[in-house]
Amino acid sequence: MNNNLYQYLLQLGDNALILGQRLCEWTGVAPELEIDLALSNIGLDLLGQANQWYEYAAELKGGDATPDTIAFLRDAHEYRNVQLVELPNGNFADTILRAVIFDTFNLLLHEALTQSSDQRIGAIAARAVKEIGYHARYCKNWTLRLGGGTEESHQKAQKALNDIWDYAFEALTPGPVDHWAKEAGIGPDLEQVKSKWEATLQQVFHQASLQIPKPGFVDRKAKSEGIHTEHLGYILAEMQFLQRAYPNLQW
Amino acid sequence: MQDIDVKSLETAFQDRIDQEIKIEPRDWMPEDYRKNLIRQISQHAHSEVVGMLPEKNWLTRAPTLKRKMALLAKIQDEGGHGLYLYSAAETLGVSREEMVRDLLSGKAKYASIFNYPALNWADMGVIGWLVDGAAIVNQVALQRTSYGPYSRAMIRICKEESFHQRQGYDICLQLARGSDEQKRMLQDAINRWWWPVLMMFGPHDSASAHSAQSMKWKIKRVSNDGLRQKFVDQTVPQLEFLKMTAPDPQLKWNEERGHYDFGEIDWDEFWNVVKGVGPCNKRRLAVRNKAHDDGAWVREAANAYAQKNN
Ligand SMILES: [Fe+2]
Ligand SMILES: [Fe+2]
Numbered sequence: 001m002n003n004n005l006y007q008y009l010l011q012l013g014d015n016a017l018i019l020g021q022r023l024c025e026w027t028g029v030a031p032e033l034e035i036d037l038a039l040s041n042i043g044l045d046l047l048g049q050a051n052q053w054y055e056y057a058a059e060l061k062g063g064d065a066t067p068d069t070i071a072f073l074r075d076a077h078e079y080r081n082v083q084l085v086e087l088p089n090g091n092f093a094d095t096i097l098r099a100v101i102f103d104t105f106n107l108l109l110h111e112a113l114t115q116s117s118d119q120r121i122g123a124i125a126a127r128a129v130k131e132i133g134y135h136a137r138y139c140k141n142w143t144l145r146l147g148g149g150t151e152e153s154h155q156k157a158q159k160a161l162n163d164i165w166d167y168a169f170e171a172l173t174p175g176p177v178d179h180w181a182k183e184a185g186i187g188p189d190l191e192q193v194k195s196k197w198e199a200t201l202q203q204v205f206h207q208a209s210l211q212i213p214k215p216g217f218v219d220r221k222a223k224s225e226g227i228h229t230e231h232l233g234y235i236l237a238e239m240q241f242l243q244r245a246y247p248n249l250q251w
Numbered sequence: 252m253q254d255i256d257v258k259s260l261e262t263a264f265q266d267r268i269d270q271e272i273k274i275e276p277r278d279w280m281p282e283d284y285r286k287n288l289i290r291q292i293s294q295h296a297h298s299e300v301v302g303m304l305p306e307k308n309w310l311t312r313a314p315t316l317k318r319k320m321a322l323l324a325k326i327q328d329e330g331g332h333g334l335y336l337y338s339a340a341e342t343l344g345v346s347r348e349e350m351v352r353d354l355l356s357g358k359a360k361y362a363s364i365f366n367y368p369a370l371n372w373a374d375m376g377v378i379g380w381l382v383d384g385a386a387i388v389n390q391v392a393l394q395r396t397s398y399g400p401y402s403r404a405m406i407r408i409c410k411e412e413s414f415h416q417r418q419g420y421d422i423c424l425q426l427a428r429g430s431d432e433q434k435r436m437l438q439d440a441i442n443r444w445w446w447p448v449l450m451m452f453g454p455h456d457s458a459s460a461h462s463a464q465s466m467k468w469k470i471k472r473v474s475n476d477g478l479r480q481k482f483v484d485q486t487v488p489q490l491e492f493l494k495m496t497a498p499d500p501q502l503k504w505n506e507e508r509g510h511y512d513f514g515e516i517d518w519d520e521f522w523n524v525v526k527g528v529g530p531c532n533k534r535r536l537a538v539r540n541k542a543h544d545d546g547a548w549v550r551e552a553a554n555a556y557a558q559k560n561n
Contacts, residue, residue, distance in 0.1 A: 024310045028303040031546025040327035149552025242314035251314040
């Protein structure tokens with residue numbers, strides 16, 4: 001098995017799965033019914049994408065591997081999502097700021113992946129990119145509303161941005177697997193993605209009258225070494241409960 | 252003079268109903284017809300929205316990706332039903348804000364079934380199969396209801412509900428074929444939901460406050476007891492196919508009637524839950540109230556932004 005490719009697929013799948021799982025937590029309790037439905041839509045897209053990345057990963061792995069064994073039967077250190085997506089939902093501004101930072105990256109990444117030298121990756125990305133384009137627009141529009149709405153919403157959005165900003169860079173910082181992907185023509189040069197990402201976000205935050213915090217860079221190593229926040233263990237305890245409590249059953 | 256006018260309007264109105272012509276928002280209608288419909292449609296909308304909560308309870312613990320996606324899509328459909336129904340009620344001159352306020356204050360009712368807890372994964376199967384199944388039996392009858400917007404909302408909703416029911420039954424089938432633990436989960440869920448589901452059809456016709464007038468106006472088309480019997484008749488074979496049992500020793504086929512006989516509902520429990528003293532009434536309303544309060548600043552921000560930018 002090509003372990004680099006496998007790890008790369010896990011990065012893609014795990015980001016989608018963990019963010020999708022987080023969005024499920026908003027179901028039934030969002031600020032209004034329309035938002036509830038939109039967040040469910042985004043969650044559904046992400047879970048569907050995770051499933052496709054894991055299908056490919058399971059084929060590579062062979063044996064008894066399935067998308068579900070990959071999603072449900074690994075321990076926390078084996079997950080390759082970035083820390084950003086596992087942060088708690090917080091209030092609606094926290095969720096939206098987390099999303100606008102991540103989705104802006106995710107859209108640029110998937111646009112690049114449509115050109116991947118790996119045709120399977122290109123095909124999955126081509127389907128996903130339309131969905132992610134919608135996610136990015138939705139979160140951008142809410143960032144503008146919160147930033148430019150009331151004083152309270154502006155303050156909450158600014159606080160959310162301040163709290164989250166030093167988690168933003170992990171996705172854009174190439175690890176060994178990203179270097180491999182770039183060399184193999186499978187994934188993009190993250191340095192290039194980063195400059196577009198910064199330009200896009202600067203524009204959005206400017207339009208929303210939000211100040212980008214000082215570049216509080218923290219070297220986070222979830223996607224490259226599986227060193228996560230304390231939150232991931234709880235996400236997995238909940239998500240994996242049935243598979244762990246009653247192993248080897250069909251559901 | 253005015254009395255005569257109203258009389259003739261009422262006669263003309265009843266004639267239209269009798270001829271199966273749908274009543275539309277701009278048509279004249281008796282004030283009680285309008286009130287009755289607002290009550291029923293808004294209750295129905297609230298039920299869809301509160302009904303998201305028991306299933307949401309297992310969403311983050313769904314055992315496979317496929318089940319998680321299907322459950323999320325189903326809950327999302329229910330929210331969508333809530334939206335269509337609020338819009339249908341708004342055509343009668345009541346705003347969604349007013350309706351929601353009545354829900355949150357406890358003034359308006361919603362289906363009591365959602366005041367029962369979802370305790371194990373099999374509940375996700377049994378809710379889809381039995382709760383959505385019972386809702387379909389009610390709602391198919393409502394497709395022919397006399398008020399146009401309500402009737403059209405029901406037609407649209409029924410299609411999705413039958414999909415939910417199949418999906419729920421599929422979860423049940425998988426558990427019924429599974430391990431002893433899975434079978435135990437399924438039987439436990441059926442035992443807990445069976446009676447509350449039969450209660451979904453409401454009190455006996457003789458004890459139902461709104462039934463007679465609703466039937467005359469064709470807001471309601473089939474009686475509570477008639478619908479309940481129909482549901483039991485169609486469900487027992489499905490139950491037997493699962494090799495599960497209902498918690499009702501009196502449930503058996505009656506050759507003479509051509510229907511299943513079944514035991515008497517615990518009406519004390521029924522009225523208690525209706526009056527707010529059920530297992531989850533307080534919790535469900537508290538969750539809705541918290542979501543609404545926590546979301547207030549977001550809705551204000553959206554309004555303020557829209558005003559500044561138009
Ligand atoms: Fe529904
Ligand atoms: Fe449903």
